[in-house]
Amino acid sequence: MDETMHDKKYHPVLNHPPLGTGNFGQARLMFETKTGKKVAIKYIPRGKKLDENVVREIHNHAILNHPNIVRFIEVLLTPTDLAIVMEYASGGELFDRVLTNGRMQEDEARYFFQQLISGVDYCHSKGVAHRDLKLENALIDNSHNNTPRLKICDFGYSKHSLIDSAPKSAVGTPAYIAPEVLKRQGQYDGRAADVWSCGVTLYVMLCGRYPFEDKTDPKNFRKTVKRILNGEYGFPSKVALSEKCRELLAGIFQVDVAKRLTMEDIKKDEWFNVNLPSELFENDDVSASLHASKFEPMDRELLTRIVEKARETPSSGGGSFGSNNYEARKDGGDEENEENRQPPLPAAAAADNNNRMSKAMSVDEYMEMEEDFH
Numbered sequence: 001m002d003e004t005m006h007d008k009k010y011h012p013v014l015n016h017p018p019l020g021t022g023n024f025g026q027a028r029l030m031f032e033t034k035t036g037k038k039v040a041i042k043y044i045p046r047g048k049k050l051d052e053n054v055v056r057e058i059h060n061h062a063i064l065n066h067p068n069i070v071r072f073i074e075v076l077l078t079p080t081d082l083a084i085v086m087e088y089a090s091g092g093e094l095f096d097r098v099l100t101n102g103r104m105q106e107d108e109a110r111y112f113f114q115q116l117i118s119g120v121d122y123c124h125s126k127g128v129a130h131r132d133l134k135l136e137n138a139l140i141d142n143s144h145n146n147t148p149r150l151k152i153c154d155f156g157y158s159k160h161s162l163i164d165s166a167p168k169s170a171v172g173t174p175a176y177i178a179p180e181v182l183k184r185q186g187q188y189d190g191r192a193a194d195v196w197s198c199g200v201t202l203y204v205m206l207c208g209r210y211p212f213e214d215k216t217d218p219k220n221f222r223k224t225v226k227r228i229l230n231g232e233y234g235f236p237s238k239v240a241l242s243e244k245c246r247e248l249l250a251g252i253f254q255v256d257v258a259k260r261l262t263m264e265d266i267k268k269d270e271w272f273n274v275n276l277p278s279e280l281f282e283n284d285d286v287s288a289s290l291h292a293s294k295f296e297p298m299d300r301e302l303l304t305r306i307v308e309k310a311r312e313t314p315s316s317g318g319g320s321f322g323s324n325n326y327e328a329r330k331d332g333g334d335e336e337n338e339e340n341r342q343p344p345l346p347a348a349a350a351a352d353n354n355n356r357m358s359k360a361m362s363v364d365e366y367m368e369m370e371e372d373f374h
């Protein structure tokens with residue numbers, strides 16, 4: 001693997017702050033040198049810390065090709081990082097849209113929910129359960145004639161039904177985790193858990209807060225867990241939702257997985273079908289090919305070889321735009337921008353970007369944090 005390839009193929013957008021920083025690395029906006037096209041590249045520092053999550057993220061993301069999923073382009077190595085190259089979604093996170101504009105009317109929330117379901121349904125049809133669906137992992141792409149398009153991202157917790165072991169671990173983001181996942185009683189169906197998280201996403205768009213938080217003590221994870229396990233939620237008095245919309249949410253928030261709506265049920269739901277764009281559920285591969293001009297999934301063996309190489313101790317020296325070089329750039333003036341990037345947070349619970357309940361990690365980690373906290 002030629003480690004200078006990255007620098008030849010992509011170059012940075014000058015003075016652009018990082019798109020964001022996750023548990024594993026940092027995402028940056030870059031240009032494809034040949035075409036001038038913008039791409040998002042996620043840099044994950046090389047070394048032994050590159051774990052199974054990263055491998056799964058890459059393998060599962062690489063096989064997906066759908067208009068409502070951020071398109072995976074390729075992985076490359078720099079001397080310091082593993083670089084995951086993806087389609088760039090220019091409109092930021094759906095989370096920020098709710099932060100900025102407040103809760104949505106039913107029509108707008110349905111518009112995004114339909115696209116979310118279209119993307120998740122496609123993932124499931126390819127054997128992939130996402131397991132960390134939330135507003136922060138739903139990006140907006142504004143490049144289609146000013147019609148915002150939802151793009152699911154971050155497959156770091158995803159599982160493939162054939163390749164990976166059946167999901168057992170309680171991972172995800174507390175406010176969005178399904179009760180059977182929280183119970184930690186062995187294997188669960190990742191698809192049903194995704195349905196639950198889609199319901200939480202819809203609720204947050206409509207109500208501007210999380211459904212299972214205790215109103216008087218929203219940051220108390222134990223209380224939230226209890227309410228999730230009991231399927232206990234209500235609606236803010238100021239939010240007037242139609243009966244059909246409430247029925248859909250009630251069908252999704254069924255603690256008993258056997259009673260919970262499936263993706264098929266949601267696709268037939270009356271509220272869901274209002275103004276449903278016909279192309280959303282046409283034959284997925286056909287509709288995908290309409291949107292993504294040519295799609296050749298990166299060879300699985302090559303992917304595996306690159307990730308294996310990335311696990312080796314990084315070579316010294318620079319020349320790349322990996323994490324080490326990024327430090328140098330920060331000194332060059334990005335730091336201030338980076339600090340100012342977050343919009344001011346309103347009081348509403350859904351707007352709390354530092355809320356521990358909106359960060360993905362395992363439930364055990366949360367429990368430990370809670371112990372320390374109390």
Ligand SMILES: Nc1ncnc2c1ncn2[C@@H]1O[C@H](COP(=O)(O)OP(=O)(O)OP(=O)(O)O)[C@@H](O)[C@H]1O
Nearest residue numbers: 019020021022023024027040070086087088089154
């Ligand atoms: N393709 C993309 N287009 C535009 N912005 C992106 C893209 N991918 C990621 N981002 C932005 O960069 C941020 C960091 O992404 P990243 O996937 O590294 O971490 P994360 O989703 O926050 O968390 P983690 O991977 O640790 O669960 C995201 O929150 C998102 O706002």
